[in-house]
Structure formats: structure tokens, C-alpha cells
Amino acid sequence: MPTLVIIDAANVIGSVPDGWWRDRRGAAERLRDRLAADGVPGQEGPVEIVLVVEGAARGVESVPGVQVESASGSGDDRIAELAADASGAGQPCLVVTADRELRRRVGAFGAEVAGPRTVRGDA
Numbered sequence: 001m002p003t004l005v006i007i008d009a010a011n012v013i014g015s016v017p018d019g020w021w022r023d024r025r026g027a028a029e030r031l032r033d034r035l036a037a038d039g040v041p042g043q044e045g046p047v048e049i050v051l052v053v054e055g056a057a058r059g060v061e062s063v064p065g066v067q068v069e070s071a072s073g074s075g076d077d078r079i080a081e082l083a084a085d086a087s088g089a090g091q092p093c094l095v096v097t098a099d100r101e102l103r104r105r106v107g108a109f110g111a112e113v114a115g116p117r118t119v120r121g122d123a
Contacts, residue, residue, distance in 0.1 A: 002046035004086045006079050006111075007035070007119060008097035009053045015098060015116040028057035028068075031119075036065040040119055043094070052079050076102045083111040 013020045013027045020027035032051050040047055049066045054075035062068045071078035079095060079102060086093040087109040095106045096114050103113045 001091050002048045003043060003092040003094055004082070005040050005043065005047050005049050006082050006086075006093065006095045006106075007031075007049065007051045008075060008079055008095070008099060008102065009051050009057060010055070010075055011097045011099050011102075012116040012119060013057075016120065024056040025060060028053050028060045032060060032063060032066050032068060035119060036063050039065070040094075040096075042118070050082060052082070054078075076105070080105045080109075083109045087111070 009028050009031060013031055035049055035051065040049065050069055051066055052069045052071055052075050053060050054071040058070040060068050060070070069078055069082070076099065079097070083093050083095055083106040093111040094114060095102070095111045096116065096118050097103060098115050107113060
């Protein structure tokens with residue numbers, strides 16, 4: 001079973017002050033495309049990548065290799081739901097975020113956590 005890698009798009013994108021706030025959707029698309037091309041560094045074996053977007057980034061389309069989930073409400077709530085579902089199915093899960101409260105929530109389901117540098121491309 002592949003490791004489910006859930007990425008908190010807003011948190012990862014917001015971790016670098018590169019002007020992302022001028023085009024949130026474009027920033028999410030660039031992150032998605034980088035993930036599709038490069039995957040998740042350091043992950044051995046197969047992975048299933050889910051990029052959770054919210055707010056102005058909603059509507060970003062999935063591409064081969066990256067499933068995009070547009071949260072209808074809180075992105076954190078959707079990430080926690082996905083982590084809980086993975087836990088219930090016995091699927092290994094890694095959540096990429098720096099959000100302390102979200103890290104606590106998904107950790108309760110047995111998910112591993114990693115910071116934004118894991119997928120930013122500058123680590």
C-alpha cells in the first residue's frame with residue numbers, strides 16, 4: 001500500500017515570502033506541478049500525493065501523480081479527515097505542514113508529520 005502524502009498547500013506556499021499572495025491559485029499550481037515532476041524527496045517506495053487547497057486556490061485541477069482536494073471549508077479539517085481515513089484503512093500517512101495544531105490532530109491518527117521544506121524544493 002503506498003504512503004499517503006497529504007500536503008497543506010497554504011502552509012507550504014506561505015512558508016516562503018515570494019509574492020504568492022498576489023496569485024494564490026498560480027502558486028498552488030506551481031507547487032502541484034513541482035510535486036508531479038519531482039515527487040516527495042526522501043520517500044522510499046510508492047506514494048500517493050494529495051495536495052489540499054483552500055480559499056482562492058480552490059479549483060486547481062489534479063494532474064497525473066498529484067490529486068488536488070479543494071477543501072469546501074477549512075483545509076486543516078479536510079487534511080485531518082484524509083489522515084483519519086488513511087488510518088482507518090491501515091494506510092501509512094505523512095502530512096506536510098508546519099501548523100502545530102494540525103500536526104497534533106493528525107498525529108492522533110498515527111500520521112507522521114514533516115515541515116514544508118520536505119516538498120518546497122529548497123531543502
